Amino acid sequence: MARESTPQRKIVVTVIAWIIALAIFFPILWTILTSFKTEAQAIAIPPRFLNFDWTLANYVTVQERSNYFGHFMNSVIISLGSTILALAVAIPAAWSMAFVPGKRTKDVLMWMLSTKMMPAVGVLIPIYLLFRDWGLLDTRAGLIIVLMLMNLPIVVWMLYTYFKEIPGEILEAARMDGASLGKEILYVLTPMAVPGIASTLLLNIILAWNEAFWTLNLTTSNAAPLSTFIASYSSPEGLFYAKLSAASTLAIAPILILGWFSQKQLVRGLTFGAVK
Amino acid sequence: MSKTLRGVLGASCLVALGLPAMAETITVATVNNGDMIRMQGLMSHFNEKHPDIEVNWVTLEENVLRQRVTTDIATNGGQYDVLTIGNYEVPIWAGQGWLLPLDDMGEDYDAEDLLTPVAAALTVDGTLYAAPFYAESAMLMYRTDLLEKAGLTMPENPDWDFITEAAEKMTDKANGTYGICLRGKAGWGENMAFLTAMSHSMGARWFDMDWKPQFDSPEWKATLDTYLNLMTNYGPPGASSNGFNENLALFQTGKCGMWIDATVAASFVSNPEDSVVAENVGFAPFPTAAGGDNHGNWLWSWNLAIPASSTKQEASKAFVAWATSKEYTNLVAQEDGIANAPPGTRTSLYENEEYMKAPFAQPTLTAIENANTQNPSVQDVPYTGGQWISIPEFQAIGTAVGQVFSAALAGSSDADQALTAAQALTQREMQRAGYPK
Numbered sequence: 001m002a003r004e005s006t007p008q009r010k011i012v013v014t015v016i017a018w019i020i021a022l023a024i025f026f027p028i029l030w031t032i033l034t035s036f037k038t039e040a041q042a043i044a045i046p047p048r049f050l051n052f053d054w055t056l057a058n059y060v061t062v063q064e065r066s067n068y069f070g071h072f073m074n075s076v077i078i079s080l081g082s083t084i085l086a087l088a089v090a091i092p093a094a095w096s097m098a099f100v101p102g103k104r105t106k107d108v109l110m111w112m113l114s115t116k117m118m119p120a121v122g123v124l125i126p127i128y129l130l131f132r133d134w135g136l137l138d139t140r141a142g143l144i145i146v147l148m149l150m151n152l153p154i155v156v157w158m159l160y161t162y163f164k165e166i167p168g169e170i171l172e173a174a175r176m177d178g179a180s181l182g183k184e185i186l187y188v189l190t191p192m193a194v195p196g197i198a199s200t201l202l203l204n205i206i207l208a209w210n211e212a213f214w215t216l217n218l219t220t221s222n223a224a225p226l227s228t229f230i231a232s233y234s235s236p237e238g239l240f241y242a243k244l245s246a247a248s249t250l251a252i253a254p255i256l257i258l259g260w261f262s263q264k265q266l267v268r269g270l271t272f273g274a275v276k
Numbered sequence: 277m278s279k280t281l282r283g284v285l286g287a288s289c290l291v292a293l294g295l296p297a298m299a300e301t302i303t304v305a306t307v308n309n310g311d312m313i314r315m316q317g318l319m320s321h322f323n324e325k326h327p328d329i330e331v332n333w334v335t336l337e338e339n340v341l342r343q344r345v346t347t348d349i350a351t352n353g354g355q356y357d358v359l360t361i362g363n364y365e366v367p368i369w370a371g372q373g374w375l376l377p378l379d380d381m382g383e384d385y386d387a388e389d390l391l392t393p394v395a396a397a398l399t400v401d402g403t404l405y406a407a408p409f410y411a412e413s414a415m416l417m418y419r420t421d422l423l424e425k426a427g428l429t430m431p432e433n434p435d436w437d438f439i440t441e442a443a444e445k446m447t448d449k450a451n452g453t454y455g456i457c458l459r460g461k462a463g464w465g466e467n468m469a470f471l472t473a474m475s476h477s478m479g480a481r482w483f484d485m486d487w488k489p490q491f492d493s494p495e496w497k498a499t500l501d502t503y504l505n506l507m508t509n510y511g512p513p514g515a516s517s518n519g520f521n522e523n524l525a526l527f528q529t530g531k532c533g534m535w536i537d538a539t540v541a542a543s544f545v546s547n548p549e550d551s552v553v554a555e556n557v558g559f560a561p562f563p564t565a566a567g568g569d570n571h572g573n574w575l576w577s578w579n580l581a582i583p584a585s586s587t588k589q590e591a592s593k594a595f596v597a598w599a600t601s602k603e604y605t606n607l608v609a610q611e612d613g614i615a616n617a618p619p620g621t622r623t624s625l626y627e628n629e630e631y632m633k634a635p636f637a638q639p640t641l642t643a644i645e646n647a648n649t650q651n652p653s654v655q656d657v658p659y660t661g662g663q664w665i666s667i668p669e670f671q672a673i674g675t676a677v678g679q680v681f682s683a684a685l686a687g688s689s690d691a692d693q694a695l696t697a698a699q700a701l702t703q704r705e706m707q708r709a710g711y712p713k
Contacts, residue, residue, distance in 0.1 A: 040550050043525035045452075065313070125351065132353050217344060220303060220355045221334050234337035235308040236465070237520050237540060239528075239550070 034245035042241040058246035075225035079208035082147035090155040098163035112153040120213045138220040147208045162196025199269015209255045226251040300591045301330040302357035311618040329591045357592040363397040363577045370405035376582040377403045381597045406579035407600040411620030413643035414574035418534040421556040422446045435566045443510035446533030455510035457532035461519040462682035464674025469663035473572030475499040478565045481653040487711040491699035500691045516686040542636030559639035573662035575647035669709045
């Protein structure tokens, strides 16, 4: 039986939810606020929350010093490219695992996930050497491939979970009506799994956008996305916190906006199948 | 097509083939510091002089840059034509044959003008492998008003006993003033830079002549005891996570009586735009042991080097020569004022009367001249260095020891436990690395 939802309970739950949400969001909010301060105000003790002289000077400096748009375009191409490629590989893979599982399907799934457990730096040198020999260093194509491979286990796992929720009988019915395998995946399975695919797509774009190991280590300038743009404003000797915050705000703004508009799909996708 | 026309076309093709190549693009990897950013703003002057060379900048945070360029040069990746590297890397990389010798930088370069300790750290077997762009040592920065209030006068060469006394008297925790701020954050370039220099000043050494670690020596014990006493009694709270930037922020906001760190901080703390204590800052040399004359031998320089594998060596050399020349110093003087010239590399800068008017000019020069990276300890040592030890393993060992000492500062262990742990881990790592070699 569902628990009774009294107005008091609603208020308590709402307040707790707000506190948790604000605690999680606070570092981002602080970064955004710092980006509007002067360098001296950024380090002021006690810290200033809203009572400072708001300035856009940091944004002007960052725009003057860096090619933001170039980095932004690289981020868009790399995150979209790697996500689409990952979906193209993962949809058939998840289909076979969900609807025609073999004896070792569960082991394969676990093994795929285990590749995420190795620190990326462990394979940096071999991948760097391969990239050097194949001429892929500092290219978008190279990064699309690497990020696709890095995120593939998560994409397969997510899609596998969604596909498992779809009754196999529907696919069987399509087969009996004469649908080929390709048509079955494309016209029957995919439309039914759209919410799942959409949330996988969004999550993967966010992961690829925020990736800061391979994007820093395999690029120089031509393919450098926004992670390198941020890294160029960090400095162990010199207080550039306000400029660093401005660069960070510019780098996360697009993905934050995307997340804001697609939160419904994201939440629906992430909780899909969680409660039966 | 007439014969004449064909002839003309053919000739034009031949001429086109014979024309010099289009503008050459060189990629320069560099760190995000004020001097490097200033240079990027002055590139139009370089382009005027060398219209055939285009410079593509890649600016990265220091530790990211170090990992990035090390991977690239070790794998012969060829992504960069000019690297900004420290004097820690230069002798090691030159020994590997990774760097291009820079002996022939043109007639106007005047390599003799480079400050001797700086150039010595970049020279291997008599050959210069990197051109210094900017150099720093370490010194004591202190609040003249607080020292006066404490009834003390800064000696010409303060020792650690005086520092302890001054720290005690300047501390006023009720008002948020701490006698001394020092690095506590773990890392070979963080707390271990300071502690290695401090240990050298107190007569300690990292290794004896057989590469045996010396953390069990009385000199190291004295170093760590003094450091922990200063920091736990007179230092700011949470000091085990403070690095250069955190201490800079504390000092600039008036929370520290004294701060011993890189000389580059001097121009920041005496800039009234950023520092509320700009009017009351004094400078003194890095402290010594009582009666000693070893100032720790801290010397760091950011240098421009060219990978031996670069396919654009001439263009890269032209850029490095320009960026580290006297001409560049004059250009900065003309555009932004002489006080903004990259410090610590050339004798001629310190002969410039206008530059010497800056309050930090003479103390910086003294600190750099005091640094002897060839014999950093008063005892015999098998290594060179100052606030670091010039072996490739030092990054890993220094960071591991730094974590042990940072934990001691945070109160997780005492000095003896920390030194025992440091001795054991260093011994193990050195054996693994095959020392003595």
